[in-house]
Amino acid sequence: MVATEENRTRLRVGIIGASGYTGAELLRLIAGHRDLRLDVATGDSMAGRRAADLYPSLATAYPDLVFSEFDLAATDGLDLVFLGLPHQASMELAPQLVGRVGCVVDLSAAFRLKDAAHYPTYYGFEHTEPALLENAVFGLPELHRDELVGASLIATPGCHVTAATLALRPLVEAGLVESSGLIVNNVTGITGAGRNPTETNVFTNIDSNVVAYGLTHHRHTPEMEQEIGAQVTFTPHLVPMSRGILATCYARPTASCSAERVMTALSEFYAHEPFTTVIDAPPATKSVLGSNAAHVSARFDERTGTVISMCAIDNLTKGASGGAMQAANIALGLDETAGLATIGLAP
Numbered sequence: 001m002v003a004t005e006e007n008r009t010r011l012r013v014g015i016i017g018a019s020g021y022t023g024a025e026l027l028r029l030i031a032g033h034r035d036l037r038l039d040v041a042t043g044d045s046m047a048g049r050r051a052a053d054l055y056p057s058l059a060t061a062y063p064d065l066v067f068s069e070f071d072l073a074a075t076d077g078l079d080l081v082f083l084g085l086p087h088q089a090s091m092e093l094a095p096q097l098v099g100r101v102g103c104v105v106d107l108s109a110a111f112r113l114k115d116a117a118h119y120p121t122y123y124g125f126e127h128t129e130p131a132l133l134e135n136a137v138f139g140l141p142e143l144h145r146d147e148l149v150g151a152s153l154i155a156t157p158g159c160h161v162t163a164a165t166l167a168l169r170p171l172v173e174a175g176l177v178e179s180s181g182l183i184v185n186n187v188t189g190i191t192g193a194g195r196n197p198t199e200t201n202v203f204t205n206i207d208s209n210v211v212a213y214g215l216t217h218h219r220h221t222p223e224m225e226q227e228i229g230a231q232v233t234f235t236p237h238l239v240p241m242s243r244g245i246l247a248t249c250y251a252r253p254t255a256s257c258s259a260e261r262v263m264t265a266l267s268e269f270y271a272h273e274p275f276t277t278v279i280d281a282p283p284a285t286k287s288v289l290g291s292n293a294a295h296v297s298a299r300f301d302e303r304t305g306t307v308i309s310m311c312a313i314d315n316l317t318k319g320a321s322g323g324a325m326q327a328a329n330i331a332l333g334l335d336e337t338a339g340l341a342t343i344g345l346a347p
Contacts, residue, residue, distance in 0.1 A: 011036050013036045014038075015040065018067060019054060021194065021195050024051075027055075082328075085108055098132060103152055106154065107320055111133055122221070139155055151327075184248075188236055218234050243290075245314075246285050266309075276293075279296070
């Protein structure tokens with residue numbers, strides 16, 4: 001029998017912490033995924049509120065969805081659970097879910113860092129789940145696709161880390177740039193600060209303003225170094241746009257580096273990737289808006305002896321919920337591209 005929307009067996013999905021921006025993005029993506037069905041959407045701070053009231057863009061797909069309080073029993077039998085919780089809360093909840101549901105995809109940093117000693121320094125808490133930390137798979141398919149197959153716990157990369165890693169890892173791996181002294185300058189949209197109002201995201205502070213933050217000690221630094229395989233100085237900048245990240249990265253070339261080899265290394269590394277594309281022009285955030293695409297390009301400035309590598313992504317899609325969906329698709333044996341767009345909302 002030919003599968004139709006009516007008779008297709010869909011995998012049952014839950015989102016724990018669905019009322020934030022990444023949760024809303026997951027709801028959007030699940031609505032367009034032919035193999036997934038939303039069964040549970042919790043949001044303790046918004047329990048009892050309709051999703052469509054909080055996010056009117058979801059009204060057509062979810063006219064009757066009401067955020068519920070978390071109930072562990074409600075996760076029984078789920079094939080896939082996304083965690084959109086604070087870091088320490090995810091660390092504490094994950095042990096109750098792994099083995100209880102088919103696959104857990106965590107969007108926090110609770111299981112990203114393989115060295116547990118980094119957590120007190122960069123996140124302010126001791127990691128108490130070393131076994132889960134060791135077994136969690138880092139959810140960047142371009143680097144860890146084989147490990148993701150059948151994974152029971154996936155750690156979704158940080159949005160800044162996704163952009164910087166896609167820009168730099170192929171060049172480090174090819175030996176074209178030095179593995180120390182790399183500089184990552186990112187500009188990011190305001191949704192990266194979350195939906196709760198703070199001094200960071202209030203309109204009067206962000207409008208017509210650009211500001212650097214997290215200088216010398218940003219919590220994404222050890223994650224970048226882990227995945228890029230090099231020493232990194234990372235400085236993010238908040239800019240007045242809703243979504244998007246542009247990573248502009250600088251590295252010193254090795255003796256084997258050339259302008260041609262830089263672009264060839266990127267092209268060969270991403271030749272068979274469904275979402276990461278090497279382009280000639282400098283990447284632009286508008287080109288990937290709302291999609292799971294990543295646009296990468298690089299230059300070799302022979303005058304100053306500097307390699308410049310760039311990557312643009314949507315921080316909520318490829319940088320968070322879309323990347324989480326891509327990794328979950330692989331883990332569950334689904335089409336990796338299911339539910340995910342490759343074309344940005346431009347113009």
